[in-house]
Amino acid sequence: MKEFAPLPLQAECQPALRPTGPFGLVPRPLRVREVQRENARIRTFVLDGELPHAQPGQFVMAWLPGHEEAPFSLAYHRPVTLTVAAVGPFTRAMHRLEAGDRLWIRGPYGQPFRPEPVGRPLLVGGGYGVAPLAFLAETLLAVGQQPVAFVGGRTAEDVIGVKRLQALGVPVVVTTEDGSLGEAGLVTKPVARFLAEGRGEALYGVGPHGMLRALAELARAHRVPAQLSWEAYMGCAVGLCGMCEHEGVLLCVEGPVRRLAPGTP
Amino acid sequence: MPEEVELDLSVDLCGVRLPNPFVLASGILGTSETLLEKAARLGAGAVTAKSAGAQPRRGHANPIVVDWGAGLINAVGLPNPGARREAELLAAAKAHLAPLGVPPKMLAMRGTPDEFAEVARTVLRAEPDILELNISCPNVHDEYGEPFAASCAGAVSVVEAVRPVCTVPLFVKLAPNVPNIGRIAADVVAAGADGITAINTMPGMVIDVESGQPVLTNRSGGLSGPALKPIALYCVYEIARAVPGVPIIGTGGITTGRDAVEMLMAGATAVGVGSAVYYRGLEAFQHLQEELTAFMRAHGYTRVRQLRGLAHRPVQKPQEVPEQ
Ligand SMILES: Cc1cc2nc3c(=O)[nH]c(=O)nc-3n(C[C@H](O)[C@H](O)[C@H](O)COP(=O)(O)OP(=O)(O)OC[C@H]3O[C@@H](n4cnc5c(N)ncnc54)[C@H](O)[C@@H]3O)c2cc1C
Numbered sequence: 001m002k003e004f005a006p007l008p009l010q011a012e013c014q015p016a017l018r019p020t021g022p023f024g025l026v027p028r029p030l031r032v033r034e035v036q037r038e039n040a041r042i043r044t045f046v047l048d049g050e051l052p053h054a055q056p057g058q059f060v061m062a063w064l065p066g067h068e069e070a071p072f073s074l075a076y077h078r079p080v081t082l083t084v085a086a087v088g089p090f091t092r093a094m095h096r097l098e099a100g101d102r103l104w105i106r107g108p109y110g111q112p113f114r115p116e117p118v119g120r121p122l123l124v125g126g127g128y129g130v131a132p133l134a135f136l137a138e139t140l141l142a143v144g145q146q147p148v149a150f151v152g153g154r155t156a157e158d159v160i161g162v163k164r165l166q167a168l169g170v171p172v173v174v175t176t177e178d179g180s181l182g183e184a185g186l187v188t189k190p191v192a193r194f195l196a197e198g199r200g201e202a203l204y205g206v207g208p209h210g211m212l213r214a215l216a217e218l219a220r221a222h223r224v225p226a227q228l229s230w231e232a233y234m235g236c237a238v239g240l241c242g243m244c245e246h247e248g249v250l251l252c253v254e255g256p257v258r259r260l261a262p263g264t265p
Numbered sequence: 266m267p268e269e270v271e272l273d274l275s276v277d278l279c280g281v282r283l284p285n286p287f288v289l290a291s292g293i294l295g296t297s298e299t300l301l302e303k304a305a306r307l308g309a310g311a312v313t314a315k316s317a318g319a320q321p322r323r324g325h326a327n328p329i330v331v332d333w334g335a336g337l338i339n340a341v342g343l344p345n346p347g348a349r350r351e352a353e354l355l356a357a358a359k360a361h362l363a364p365l366g367v368p369p370k371m372l373a374m375r376g377t378p379d380e381f382a383e384v385a386r387t388v389l390r391a392e393p394d395i396l397e398l399n400i401s402c403p404n405v406h407d408e409y410g411e412p413f414a415a416s417c418a419g420a421v422s423v424v425e426a427v428r429p430v431c432t433v434p435l436f437v438k439l440a441p442n443v444p445n446i447g448r449i450a451a452d453v454v455a456a457g458a459d460g461i462t463a464i465n466t467m468p469g470m471v472i473d474v475e476s477g478q479p480v481l482t483n484r485s486g487g488l489s490g491p492a493l494k495p496i497a498l499y500c501v502y503e504i505a506r507a508v509p510g511v512p513i514i515g516t517g518g519i520t521t522g523r524d525a526v527e528m529l530m531a532g533a534t535a536v537g538v539g540s541a542v543y544y545r546g547l548e549a550f551q552h553l554q555e556e557l558t559a560f561m562r563a564h565g566y567t568r569v570r571q572l573r574g575l576a577h578r579p580v581q582k583p584q585e586v587p588e589q
Contacts, residue, residue, distance in 0.1 A: 025332040029475045061328070065476035069327035102475070106331075236330035238543050241341050242296035242315075248303055250294075253547065 027063045027104035030080060032097050038083065038160040042128055043095055047080040047103060055112030056136035057206075057229055057257040061237050063104040067093045071234045073206065073256075074108060075131040083131035083160070109237045111257045115143050116225050118201035123149045123170075124191055124215060126207030129229070130161035136204060137170045148173065148194065152187025152211070156180040188214045195222040205229065219260055226260040272561055273568040274554065276310070276535050278512045279434035279459045281368050281394045283310035283535060286525065286557075286569050287550050290516050290539035291316060291372045291399060291438070292341065298357035305367040308550030310535065314358065316343050316372040316399045317351035319384050326482045333471045333480075336490030336518065337540050340483035343402060348387035355391035368394035370436075378413075378426035385427045396433050398423055398458075401440035401465035402487075414440035414465070417452040428457035436514065438462040439500070441493075446500045447507030460512040462537065464500045467493055490540040494518030498531045505532025505574055520544050522556020529572040 030049035037043055051060070054077040062082065063069035068090035075081040082103075086095045097103060113136050115121075121140055125133045130151050140147045152175045153159040159181055165172045173190045174182030183190055188211065194200040195218055203226040205215040212228045219226035232251045235243040239253035249255060274285040288311045289295065289304040295315035304312045324344025331338050345351060358369045370393055385396060400423050401414035413419035414437075424437060437453045439446055441464040450461050466487025471480045479485065497517025504513055515528035516537025525536045541549040557569070566572060 026334075026471065026480060027328070027331070027473065029473075063328055063480075065473060065478040068482075104473070104476070235324075235327060235341065236339070238330060238332070239547065240293050240330060240337075240339070240540070240543055242294045242300050243344075245297055245300055248299035250300075250547070 025106050027061070027069070027106040029102040029104050032099050032101045032103060033079065034099055035097065039157050041087075042083060042085045042160055044075060044081060044083045044131075045094070045097065045103065046076075047082070047105070049080050049105070051077045051080055051108050054108035056132050056139055057113035057227075058108040058110050059237075059256060060105045060107035060109070061234075062094070063106070064090070064093055065104065069104075071109075071231075071237060071252075073129075073132045073229070074135060076135050077108075080105060083128050085128040107237070110252060111255055113139075113204055113227050113229075113257050114259075115140055115145065116202040116227070118225075119145055120200055121145055121147045121202040121204060122191055122194055122200040123147050124152075124187055124203065124205045124207070124211070125150070125161065126152045126187055126211045127158065128160070129205075129207030129211075132206055132229070133204075134161060134164040134168060134170075137165060137168050141168060141170070148200070150175070150187050150191050152176070152207070153181075154178065186214070187211065188218065191215070192218055195224065200224065202226070203228075216260055219262070220264065223262045225262050227257050228260065229256045230258060231256060270562075270567055272558055272566075273570075274310075274557070276569055278311075278395060278436075278514070278535055281311075281434060282366075283368065284366050285310035285554055286529065286533075286535045287311075287553055288370070288514055288516075288535050288537050289313055289550075290537040291370075291397065292339075292343075293539045293542055295372075296344075298354050298361060301354075301358040301369060302361040302365075303547075304550070305362050305365045307547055308554055309367060309538070311368045311370055311395075312358070312362070313370040313372060313397065314351060314355055314393075315345055316402065317345045317348045317384055317388055318343065318376075319348050319380055319387075321345065321347040321350070328481055329483075331471055331480045332490075332543070336488050336492035337543060338469055338471050338481065338486040338488050339466070340481045340486035342483060348384045352388045352391040355388060355393055359391065359393070370395040370397055372397050372399045372438075378422045381423050382426045382430050386430050389430070389432060392433075394433060395436055395460075396427075396431055397436040397438055397462055398427060399438050399465070401438050412440055414438070414449065415443060417449050420449050420453050421456045424453045424456040424458050434459040436460040436462050436512075438465055439504075440465050441467050441496050441500050441517070445503075447503040450504040450511075451507045454508045454511055460514065460534075461504050461508070462514040462516060463504055464493070464497050464517045466517075467496060489518065490544065491518050491520055494520075494524060494527075498527055501528060501531040501533050502576060505577065519553070520549075522553050522558075522560055525553055525557050526560050526572060529569065530574065530576040532574045532577060534573060 030047040232244040235241040325342030515533025
């Protein structure tokens with residue numbers, strides 16, 4: 001008969017279990033405090049609640065009972081703020097929300113942006129991807145960096161979030177594909193110029209996959225680190241269902257932000 | 266006690282050797298060959314592909330998983346690309362896994378016993394090392410009716426249909442919510458099953474009191490995680506009693522190495538790991554292995570197999586404990 005000496009709990013179970021507490025991480029309802037119209041397709045919802053420990057780049061799952069649940073990047077965490085483009089049935093239902101209505105939230109989830117140890121990071125957003133950039137800029141400013149933001153859209157109407165960035169004192173370069181506002185062309189054009197002129201030491205990007213791939217190319221060519229936020233269809237958001245896999249990576253827990261080290265092939 | 270003796274973590278499931286007892290449970294990360302390989306690289310001793318049906322299936326709408334405090338509840342709804350694509354996935358996974366010495370396992374699920382046999386035939390072309398029949402998914406009730414695992418006759422009908430076409434060890438995954446799981450295990454073994462996987466999730470519901478609605482779109486779902494562990498231990502104990510010697514993959518709420526030890530002591534040969542990937546992160550397999558190893562060292566075990574079924578020994582009064 002072997003002797004059953006109790007093991008110290010700490011040694012037995014490292015690291016600690018996910019600290020969910022007795023109530024778990026069920027969706028909880030937050031009142032809509034304010035709805036801001038960004039353009040015909042995009043609205044920003046300021047909710048009555050905080051996620052003080054959330055970081056830029058992380059996302060929450062938003063649920064409307066009877067509809068769906070889907071991921072949205074945090075545009076801000078105190079108060080919880082989401083910028084939502086109406087693209088399908090669920091996001092259209094969200095756009096019907098008014099001040100005083102409720103939206104159910106669980107999270108935050110996912111890997112956030114982490115400050116690169118550089119002085120001049122470039123922040124690049126396309127479409128509703130601009131949403132988390134002001135939140136990110138704020139944390140980079142807080143550690144003494146001087147970010148520059150690049151905001152792209154097809155037309156002037158599609159360009160959102162510029163005022164929020166400017167209010168933080170962040171210079172913003174605007175591009176539109178039709179030239180109706182700012183520089184004409186894709187947002188990657190001025191980014192490439194900044195990198196070529198040595199005016200950018202790291203890239204942060206949120207937006208369509210085409211834009212992210214172009215940014216990854218630029219980061220490689222200029223040997224700067226890049227942190228890019230990749231979107232995929234998400235189911236559980238906690239690393240179990242496998243639906244958000246992108247080339248072997250589970251974007252809900254290993255992303256959405258993925259870092260590309262300088263010199264990665 | 267001699268330090269750092271070489272420990273043998275390997276286990277044998279009907280002649281299939283697993284480098285360690287931890288089996289990636291079905292439904293977790295089993296959606297692609299790259300994820301199956303990832304699980305193996307992260308330390309799984311065997312991996313299970315997600316259940317396949319004859320035709321592709323989309324699964325339920327979100328929310329599909331919720332952490333309600335003492336465990337998870339899920340109703341993913343068996344999304345799968347269909348048996349043909351699943352066979353390709355499995356063949357690719359097998360090639361990736363061979364160098365790691367990790368066997369892939371396959372799940373089959375579909376309406377009638379004949380459809381089970383059809384799916385089995387298709388996925389067996391990929392030569393998985395083990396075929397596991399999922400006759401107990403609680404979340405597709407509306408389309409498929411009561412799970413076959415709910416009765417001896419139902420469970421046996423599927424095994425009898427699949428056995429003749431199955432060329433590899435055949436495991437059957439049983440449901441916990443039956444009056445006598447031991448009897449069902451005995452009947453499916455008599456019908457030709459080589460091993461038992463127990464247990465599937467337990468049917469349950471979580472209600473959002475603010476909206477007055479169940480949280481899951483499917484309304485009900487399957488409970489997993491820590492809350493399930495004592496139920497799983499009991500079921501495995503009962504099965505081990507009913508079919509002694511038949512290999513059991515004990516699954517349900519295993520989150521720590523100590524949980525795994527309990528499961529082995531209840532009579533499991535190998536241990537399924539699912540929700541632990543949520544509670545411990547993708548490193549769960551690594552943590553479980555380290556904790557199991559630490560337990561074995563601290564208690565002088567050298568082989569995982571020594572733990573199997575210890576809880577079945579008759580009670581020994583202290584004075585009767587034999588001297589070592
Ligand atoms: C990490 C992450 C952050 C996101 N952040 C934002 C954001 O800040 N603002 C914003 O407007 N949108 C964001 N999205 C996208 C948003 O989740 C989808 O637009 C939304 O789910 C569409 O639902 P729908 O029913 O309106 O459209 P549908 O008609 O169902 O689909 C429209 C598009 O959205 C995608 N989509 C649908 N369901 C999901 C889902 N569960 N997960 C991911 N994509 C889905 C579809 O693949 C399709 O491309 C984010 C997605 C991810 C993965």
